[in-house]
Amino acid sequence: xxxxxxxxxxxxxxxxxxxxxxxxxxxxxxxxxxxxxxxxxxxxxxxxxxxxxxxxxxxxxxxxxxxxxxxxxxxxxxxxxxxxxxxxxxxxxxxxxxxxxxxxxxxxxxxxx
Amino acid sequence: xxxxxxxxxxxxxxxxxxxxxxxxxxxxxxxxxxxxxxxxxxxxxxxxxxxxxxxxxxxxxxxxxxxxxxxxxxxxxxxxxxxxxxxxxxxxxxxxxxxxxxxxxxxxxxxx
Numbered sequence: 001x002x003x004x005x006x007x008x009x010x011x012x013x014x015x016x017x018x019x020x021x022x023x024x025x026x027x028x029x030x031x032x033x034x035x036x037x038x039x040x041x042x043x044x045x046x047x048x049x050x051x052x053x054x055x056x057x058x059x060x061x062x063x064x065x066x067x068x069x070x071x072x073x074x075x076x077x078x079x080x081x082x083x084x085x086x087x088x089x090x091x092x093x094x095x096x097x098x099x100x101x102x103x104x105x106x107x108x109x110x111x112x113x
Numbered sequence: 114x115x116x117x118x119x120x121x122x123x124x125x126x127x128x129x130x131x132x133x134x135x136x137x138x139x140x141x142x143x144x145x146x147x148x149x150x151x152x153x154x155x156x157x158x159x160x161x162x163x164x165x166x167x168x169x170x171x172x173x174x175x176x177x178x179x180x181x182x183x184x185x186x187x188x189x190x191x192x193x194x195x196x197x198x199x200x201x202x203x204x205x206x207x208x209x210x211x212x213x214x215x216x217x218x219x220x221x222x223x224x225x
Contacts, residue, residue, distance in 0.1 A: 031211050042202065042217040090156055100145050100206040102213055104156035
C-alpha cells in the first residue's frame with residue numbers, strides 16, 4: 001500500500017500561471033481533503049469530498065477548484081496563481097466508518113513568484 | 114465555531130526530560146480528539162486519539178487523556194528522545210463530520 005500520494009513534490013510558478021496538484025489514495029477511502037499549511041497557522045481546510053462526485057468548500061476555498069475524478073483521485077487546481085498561495089499543500093483521506101483518522105500525503109511545496 | 118488552542122512553541126528540551134504540550138478545545142457536543150505529529154519534510158501522521166471523555170490515548174510512550182470538565186487533551190511523555198523532535202498538532206472532529214479542526218502546532222526540539 002502506498003497510502004496517499006501527491007505530485008509534484010515541489011513546484012515554482014509565476015503569478016498568473018495555473019497548475020493542478022494531484023492526489024491519489026489506494027486505501028478505498030470515501031472522503032478526501034485538501035489542506036494548506038502556513039507558518040504559525042496550522043492546517044486550514046481548502047476543499048473536501050465526502051464521496052465520489054461530491055465536493056464542498058472548506059475554510060479557505062478562494063482561488064482554488066477541485067475535482068474528485070474517481071474514488072481514488074482528488075485534484076486541486078490553481079487557475080491563476082498568486083503569491084499568497086505560496087504554501088505547503090497536503091492531501092488526506094478517511095475511509096473506515098466511525099474512524100475519523102485522516103491519513104496524509106507527503107505534501108507539495110508550492111512557491112509563487 | 115469549533116477551535117483548538119495549543120501552547121505556543123517552540124519547545125526545547127534535553128533528552129530524557131518530561132514533556133507536556135497543552136491543548137484545549139472549544140466545541141459543542143462530544144468531539145473526538147487527536148494528536149498528529151509531523152517530522153521534518155513529511156506529512157502528518159496520527160500519534161494518538163481519544164473518542165470519549167476520560168479515554169486515554171497512547172502510542173510510542175506518548176499519552177493524552179480526554180478531560181471534558183476542563184476541555185483539554187494535553188500531550189505528555191515521560192522521557193523524550195532526540196527522535197521525538199517534530200511539530201505536534203492537536204485536532205478535533207465533531208459530531209457526524211469527519212473534518213478536522215487543527216491547532217497551530219507546537220515545534221519540539223530535543224537536544225542530546
